[in-house]
Amino acid sequence: MAFTPKTWPRKLRSQEWFGGTSRDHIYHRSWMKNQGFPADLFDGRPVIGIMNTWSELTPCNAHLNDLAQRVKHGIYEAGGFPVEVPVFSTAESSFRPTAMMFRNLASMAVEEQMRGQPIDGCVLMVGCDKTTPSLLMAAASTDLPSIVVTGGPMLNGWFRGERVGSGTHLWKFSEAVKAGEMTQADFLDAEAAMSRSPGSCNTMGTASTMASMAEALGMALSGNAAIPAVDSRRRMMAQLTGRRIVQMVRDDLKPSDILTREAFENAIRVNGAIGGSTNAVIHLMAIAGRVGVDLTLDDWDRLGREVPTIVNLMPSGKYLMEEFFYAGGLPVVIKRLAEAGLLHRDALTVSGETAWEQVRDVQNWNEDVILPADRPLTDHGGIAVLRGNLAPNGAVLKPSAASPHLLVHRGRAVVFEDIDDYKARINDEALDIDETCVMVMKNCGPRGYPGMAEVGNMGLPPKVLRKGITDMVRISDARMSGTAYGTVVLHTAPEAAVGGPLAVVRTGDMIELDVPNRRLHLDIPDAELAARLADWQPSAPAPRGGYAQIFHDHVQGADTGADFDFLIGCRGADVGKDSH
Known part of the structure; x- marks a missing residue:
């Protein structure tokens, strides 16, 4: 051009x-x-x-x-x-x-x-x-x-001869501590290497x-x-x-x-x-x-x-x-x-x-870092957009960070109503969960958290980590850090806080994830889903006053960028008359 x-x-x-x-x-x-x-x-x-x-x-x-x-x-x-x-x-x-x-x-x-x-x-x-x-x-x-x-x-960060990535190793080491594979003292020693x-x-x-x-x-x-x-x-x-x-x-x-x-x-x-x-x-x-x-x-x-x-x-x-x-x-x-x-x-x-x-004249100086086209890290990268009765407006997943064996999966939902519920229960040895389950977290979208925090990459239960399992299917209306990894379905829309289908998922429901076919399905009858949605009520009152109210009243869904409705479009640089 x-x-x-x-x-x-x-x-x-x-x-x-x-x-x-x-x-x-x-x-x-x-x-x-x-x-x-x-x-x-x-x-x-x-x-x-x-x-x-x-x-x-x-x-x-x-x-x-x-x-x-x-x-x-x-x-x-x-x-x-x-x-x-x-x-x-x-x-x-x-x-x-x-x-x-x-x-x-x-x-x-x-x-x-x-x-x-x-x-x-x-x-x-x-x-x-x-x-x-x-x-x-x-x-x-x-x-x-x-x-x-x-x-x-x-x-680069380095810890005991290992390349340490900021964020990525925070999640990795934290899970290792929970699995009993790393001591808390070693985790603290690694802290200095993460951001040097x-x-x-x-x-x-x-x-x-x-x-x-x-x-x-x-x-x-x-x-x-x-x-x-x-x-x-x-x-x-x-x-x-x-x-x-x-x-x-x-x-x-x-x-x-x-x-x-x-x-x-x-x-x-x-x-x-x-x-x-x-x-x-x-x-x-x-x-x-x-x-x-x-x-x-x-x-x-x-x-x-x-x-x-x-x-x-x-x-x-x-x-x-x-x-x-x-x-x-x-x-x-x-x-x-x-x-x-x-x-x-x-x-x-x-x-x-x-x-x-x-x-046009640049060169690749290391083909193990920027790989040749015939041996990519992942053949199909990009962002997978999933749809179905659980995400009518879409949800996203990053295939290059996911486990291939979980990209097609059917499992029993274990539901957390919000981030506080997750934190209160995830380390409980009595929690009825194993690696075949699908972890579901609600009320962490733009309105729900509020603000849509990076909590979608939920840490796994310690009893699962101790088996050597490092990934499970996780679904939420939250975001996750770009430094995180795993088979994590994010940005599920409409979010739970506005009455999207995610809001009515119950522990024990079966959920089907099919990334190749871009499908995310809650396996309950249509009439049952409709009845649950009709009975749904917001879990928290809308905030009154201040920026929190502006945010709640005007933020759009993750599927359109989570901007405010009144900010869409170019308004230009013109201003009013000088008052002096």
Whole structure:
């Protein structure tokens, strides 16, 4: 797709604040000058907002202040005027009840900061899971020229000679302790190895997945996704991003030029190839909704079904993001898909080049990390979308992280009404459960938790783990961490808290999972299911007051992206009249 830059010079948006001699213009400029900015910075050069999600309570992003300085260097070098803007930051590791509850709030806050301030373009500085989609959603809503630079993943973890993946080994070691295969003291010793440098998860978790999605969508410079946080090339990428955004403003290259249907289709296929997180489903559909692209769960299943998973990274595979970067990173994957005819080569990117032009000359430096097409990690990667009477609006499963022998399974349901019920009963030796059962958890969707926490990868009962069993079929309306693994059915919609069929599953019911045929079935008569649904009552009152009420009243289902109903669509960058 050829991009034709708009005519330059033209009056920039920021000049509505700074570009004149009226009282209002002087008012805006004079206050800015109290920071020591020279007068010529207000002479019509692009004002670039560095939207920085730095926070010491968002550990993945705690190093972004240093990268922001590099972005500033690049902006100044290209003739722009950088202004750093702290924005709402959410951390999956510490935000309660879950960072996902505040993704939409963050997108609202950032959107209004973009719209209400004298900014011509934005650098979106992100890292942790929800910061990337929330800022992309805001950029799509305002349609100001925007570009992503991520903080990068942590270095590899190592513990007693074993590669340790952040998140992935947390689940693995925790289960080993419950199974009696690892002592609590050893688990505590391993803690220091899990997060040994700045950056986000070093597995193909949601943070690395969303960094890859930003690059695959064309919203980040080629190669951005995999550079480790502490590698000097991450700083260089930040500086190059600063240079590039200035030219994007001059060319008037906007998110709506890049975030096309073709871009989303490319990202879905890339997600399959990298063994990306199921969370990408919700986030990409929310971003698409903001820019006006009609993306559905069926698109995810159709586009990803025939894509092999070729990136050998935890939790699906063996390696970590550091090796992925050394092997060539996401550009190699994009090139491989393009050569296989699975990519829209002409999709435009923030570089001004097409997706293919950026990657045609890259090489794969390690074919055990980025596998050849004839020996993929999984022949059919992507995200499997399941439907049936238990999930009329769909549910998702990640085949590359599942156990092959459980992809077709029939088992007796063991039901937990919510996360508290699960925690209270899962370690009870008297719990009537074995490895053939199907674990079901309710009331953990967008409204139910509230916020849809990453609790879908329920830990197995200790008495099952002691048998050497490491996986069971698990079904919920929750999410799971991108670092997690297992035969886990997620995002079941409609969720239990709004009266979806999941709400009326009972312990002892038989459930059939058939991933090849995309089927999820509660094996009870139709009349019985209808009667149960007719008798269903909400288990908890709706919250009254504050953001919790806004969330409850306006959040949509996981099957459409869990955005707020009033945030769908692009509202543009126009603001009301200056009141001064």
